[in-house]
Amino acid sequence: MSKAHADWWKGSVIYQIYPRSYQDSNHDGIGDLNGITERLPHIADLGVDAIWLSPIFTSPMADMGYDVSDYTDIDPTFGTLDDFDAMVARAHELGLKVMVDQVLNHSSDQHPFFQESRQSCDNPKADWYVWADPQHDGSPPNNWQSIFGGCAWQWEPRRGQYYLHNFLKQQPDLNFHNPDVQEWLLGTMRFWLERGVDGFRLDTVNFYFHDALLRSDPSDFRKKSKPEWNPYNMQYHLFSKNQPENLAFLQKMRALLDEYDARTLVGEVGESHHPIEIMGEYTTDNRLHMAYSFEMLGFNFSAAHFRKQIEDFYTGAPNGWPCWAFSNHDVVRHVSRWMPHAVSQDAIAKQACALLLSQQGSICLYQGEELGQTESALEYAELTDPQGLTFWPEDKGRDGCRTPMVWSQDAENAGFSDVQPWLPVKAPQASRSADTQRGVAGSVLEFYRRMLRLRGEHTSLQTGDTVFDETAEPILSFVRGGEFRCVFNLSPAQQRVEHKGGTLVLGESASVDGDALNLGGNGFALFRV
Template sequence: MNLTEQTTDWWKGGIIYQIYPRSFQDTTGSGTGDLAGIAQRLPYVASLGVDAVWISPFFTSPMRDFGYDVSDYCGIDPIFGTMEDFDWLIQSAHELGLKVMIDLVMSHTSDQHPWFKESRASRDNPKADWYVWADPKPDGTAPNNWLSIFGGSAWHWDARREQYYLHNFLTQQPDLNFHNPAVQDALIQMARFWLEKGVDGFRLDTINFYFHDAQLRDNPPLAPELRKSDTAPAVNPYNHQSHQFSKSQPENLAFLERFHQALVPYGAAVVGEIGDSERGLEILEEYTGVPGRVQMSYVFDFLSGDDLPAGRIVEVFDRLHEIAPNAWPCWAMSNHDVVRHVTRWNLPDQAAKAYATVLLCLRGSVCLYQGEELGLPEAELKFEDLRDPYGIEFWPEFKGRDGCRTPMVWDMGVNGGFSTSPPWLPVPHTHLQRTVVAQEADAQSMLHHYRWAIGLRRKHSALRGGTMTDIRAEGPVLSFRRRDDKQTLLIRANLSDDETGGLMPWQVQIIEG
């Protein structure tokens, strides 16, 4: 491949379509989606007009957290296919003009990873310091008060070493020790492996969790009025702490610069996931506002459970301009970790179309989640259908992430055309009314609206890379200007059920000049 001829700034204002491989297309009859299925459906993705796909993890894994617990960073899990399938996927995507970003989970591995098996074997082996180990307090309790996002202490006792190891997520997901340069080297080498395979960039999972406080200081408590549930559900005691020492450490900046340098020869781009309810925009500025770190990152402002009226959008952008004036955000309203936004915000189709148009007119890059373009609602699942350990732990107050991960619906065939066998999660009956085939035949469908809105962004250079000014809300009417050296656009959106400001309910008006 001729790396020098690649366009390196495609990401700026670009549109990235997230694919959750388990739920996109099954080609083997296993009930689980696979890489060959993704390759098979790429013409549909390309027809949307997006720039790239982000593929959630498909690496070898015991699947305790469905691929976000990696046991071999350079292997394909057999349930998803083979390396030959991946090569075909890359080739197919590039022939269709699509970039491919893959999901790197670098903050932690599976406890079945060979690195961890060696690390836990003794205190003096070559990888003894590759994970975060600590002695107990004199009374035998955990080294400090850090909590896991999945509930309970972030420390787990290991009888082999008679020490605790850190896990910010599941017990089976031990945290790597980024203070060890050898760990950084190994991860950068792993990234190069995939770049040589032809990937165009990475989505970096939990990018602000890489480093921990080397002194293992206790996190301070957080006052009840300051607790937010953007990163963890409200019922999770994780929200009771200010996570000053367990994540978002300053040492991460130097690593991101090292990682960036490794990507430069390949022209690769990175989108980071920033999970921090307190300092999200500050971290966004630190990571993306300084050249040579990360091109773009997303925070959880539009992924939270809060409604998104015009005034709140203005508030987010006011804070962005104040706290992160140089940052490049990547906006998303749905993904594989949150309740689908049409359910979260109780949006009828007309409203969902308005929000899609607004999203695709914002300054920054955009992530769309599979099925979002069909207007799929969150699936209502029974407890016995759950697969997500997060939902099982906090049911019923928090039902987990399975409801947004159910299979894609392509047609009215068996299981919505996803699989000929019972799928790993059930296909909701409500989704079968919104299949791709049905919406292709309806000129007024959500699918055609998304194609139109994506085309609008691609048509107008000001929407991809221009400035965004004059952001205001007059009641439910949001307005802002997008401007570059070629054009100026005024966007006005009535985000309500009532006619107001000269706009019909849920009307979005785009005026040139």
């Protein structure tokens, strides 16, 4: 299914790897690059086009690699640059593109540039981070909140100023209003392009620029009956992110990638207000190739919801390009999220697979998704994630979706490591191991292979237009590229709908009875029309 042409990313399927949890090769309980290389055949056999690696750069790991202290080296936890080069070579040999996570909005507070910047107001890196004077009463310059809870400003006595951190205080925001910062960051991207990476996943791409006047964010305009579990969600982030200056920098990044053959940019839009509109804006006029939001990563599982995301995007940005996902390393796994709408774990896993892979746009799959993997139930003492440690029990954090990949049900730690892993492997997860599904008719893994093969063989399922049929809940029905009609029953109850004709190509709990289509709970059918 691998695409060799410059637009390989358009309609592609990208497999996200969380390196700490994929395969441990050096017996320390943490996944690494050599472990990924060992398991690449599993990914290639699925039929995807590319892999995306969550951060592997040098980091103190305050936020599991999303706090970078060296942008041009591999963290020893994961291996070396030679290990990285070997992994890229093997991936390319197997027909897989390689994308890496770029965390540009902020660095680690251990980065040498921040260590220099915090010393005084007149050193060479003084303006490389976002600094501001206190108000007259000593309080922070405005009301901006940190995603991880509390004020987004941290006092630095050596400068007599606050610095901005949209995330942890160990993750100070870089000052994108400084052209030198922009050029340096582009240089770090060039380093990896020269090493052969095929693209970048851009973390929090809409956070890069802040309002230069440091105006306070207003309260959220949406009515709330009680305080949010995270006060960050009680503001409308009008000034702390989504600034118009960001668009010019995205064009600079695109120009850099255009110097190389067949490279791509996909940006994560972290936003609860107007995310689909931002996705469209960011993927037009030679900016990002693709963008994704969290709109399909939530608990909403209705026909109206899925239809709205697709229609809103292509109506608002007919020349843009989305990248859709149902799970990633930041959210509860979708099989667990959507179980209230399911007849079984396997049924919802297969339906989600068919629904996602029949969408117009590019697709991200998260490791373990192809096994129908579920969220791990962890105790507080087992957590490592600062989000869970801060907001427990209202929010249990992201560790539950980051537990190790399960390869062999009967092996120690399900084949991930022969020593105690950094997060535990629980019995419900081990029961869905790859070895119990590989080659087994009807398994979730084999269904993923079938659906990926079907998508890979038909450009209409990759890039074809989407025309929705007028149906009532819980039925979602649409035609892709004039070639395939895809019909889904998004409920656990049996449904009977009009059969509009065509040859059944793939389905589950689906049967045609004259002019009627019977769909069991979580049933679906793809027809060639």
